[in-house]
Amino acid sequence: MLALYNDQQRAVAVKMGGFVPGIMAGWGTAWLIGFTALWLIDGLKPAFSLPIGLAIGIFIGVLVIAIGISIWLGVRSSRGVKSGSANAFSGTVYGVTWSVGSIAIGAIGGALIQNGLSSDLANLFYPSIYVFFVGIMYVMAGAIWQAVPSVIVGGWLVVIAAVAPFIGYPWHYLFFAIAGGVGLLLFSVLGRNLLNGSSAFAKAAA
Amino acid sequence: MDELDPVIHAQARLRIMATLATLELDESIAFPRLQELLEMTAGNLSTHLRKLEEPAYVDITKTHRGRTPVTYLSLSKKGRRAFEDYMDTLRTVLGEQP
Numbered sequence: 001m002l003a004l005y006n007d008q009q010r011a012v013a014v015k016m017g018g019f020v021p022g023i024m025a026g027w028g029t030a031w032l033i034g035f036t037a038l039w040l041i042d043g044l045k046p047a048f049s050l051p052i053g054l055a056i057g058i059f060i061g062v063l064v065i066a067i068g069i070s071i072w073l074g075v076r077s078s079r080g081v082k083s084g085s086a087n088a089f090s091g092t093v094y095g096v097t098w099s100v101g102s103i104a105i106g107a108i109g110g111a112l113i114q115n116g117l118s119s120d121l122a123n124l125f126y127p128s129i130y131v132f133f134v135g136i137m138y139v140m141a142g143a144i145w146q147a148v149p150s151v152i153v154g155g156w157l158v159v160i161a162a163v164a165p166f167i168g169y170p171w172h173y174l175f176f177a178i179a180g181g182v183g184l185l186l187f188s189v190l191g192r193n194l195l196n197g198s199s200a201f202a203k204a205a206a
Numbered sequence: 207m208d209e210l211d212p213v214i215h216a217q218a219r220l221r222i223m224a225t226l227a228t229l230e231l232d233e234s235i236a237f238p239r240l241q242e243l244l245e246m247t248a249g250n251l252s253t254h255l256r257k258l259e260e261p262a263y264v265d266i267t268k269t270h271r272g273r274t275p276v277t278y279l280s281l282s283k284k285g286r287r288a289f290e291d292y293m294d295t296l297r298t299v300l301g302e303q304p
Contacts, residue, residue: 001220002296008224012243016228080239082278084232 014195019077021195023070024153024188030066032181034059035127039173090144097140101133124165127176132161149194153187210299213261214292218246218254223289226264226281234267234280255279263288 037058040050083091109117109126117125138154141147160179164172214223225243229235235243241251258264263285267278281289 001215001217002300002302004217004220005224005293005296008221008244009228012225012228015243080236080242081229082234082236084230086232087230 010196016077016081017195018192019073020147020150021188021191022073024184024191026066026069026073028181028184028186028188030062030181031184032177034062035173035177035181038127039170039177042170043174094137094141094144098137101137105129105133120169123169124172127173128161128165131157131164131176131180135159135161149187149191153184156183156187210295211288211292213257213263214289216254218250219258222251222254222258223263223281223285223292226279227286227289229280234265234278237277237279240279258285261288 037050037055040048041052041055042049105126109122109129112125113119113122135154135157138150138157140154142150142152142154157180160176160183164175164179167175214220221244222240225240226235237248237251241248244251246254255264255266259266261284262282265280265282265285267280269276269278
């Protein structure tokens, strides 16, 4: 009966928490493609150069797809579950913080540019502050929903966001593509294995 | 308490209780979603839920989404306590630390 209990908890964990590695894989792929595209603007000059408009288009395109995948997987996993008021409050505040924070980052960058920030420095500022924000939000999610893996992934993103500006343009984009994109993909594989292997991860993720 | 609670001590009902126990305290789950998580037929699930409802281990809330009736299920306080006791007893019987 104990084995039956453990199996059932694991099965629920996989079905309810299985979306987390999926979302991470989506973002990992998006960052790998998107940041590589940005790096290719100047990274391989003079042998090759991706037109700046196309590179930015690819970057925004993959981000939009990743957002779509996240929403779809998130909604699908929580369907049929009615949360209580406390949980709904955390979820709403967390969700709104993503939008408000993203808009604030845009505004801060815009203000810096208006006050004389060069486009070279903006190239360093935007991706770093963005990855930093995503990292903080992962840590927050881990804190709210008691998910240690989320804290680890978030911590990793905060570290690479702080390191990247020191690498300088355009190589920091390649650094984000590998440390961020490939990193998230690895975390996603690791998360899926943990999820299938034990219920601890998903209990935390659920 | 050395006796294993006979209401919970049946494969199907243990699985139902284990699944409901993964929900947060103030969460509840719709019948079709629970059915999908358990891979049980609607009839089978209903029968066992009725047995869990008798000692008030499960709270059943009937509501409407638009015109469709939806039934939400969750563990009652009593049910959660009974399940914890059951698991403790089971682990003791098996010689594990509760």
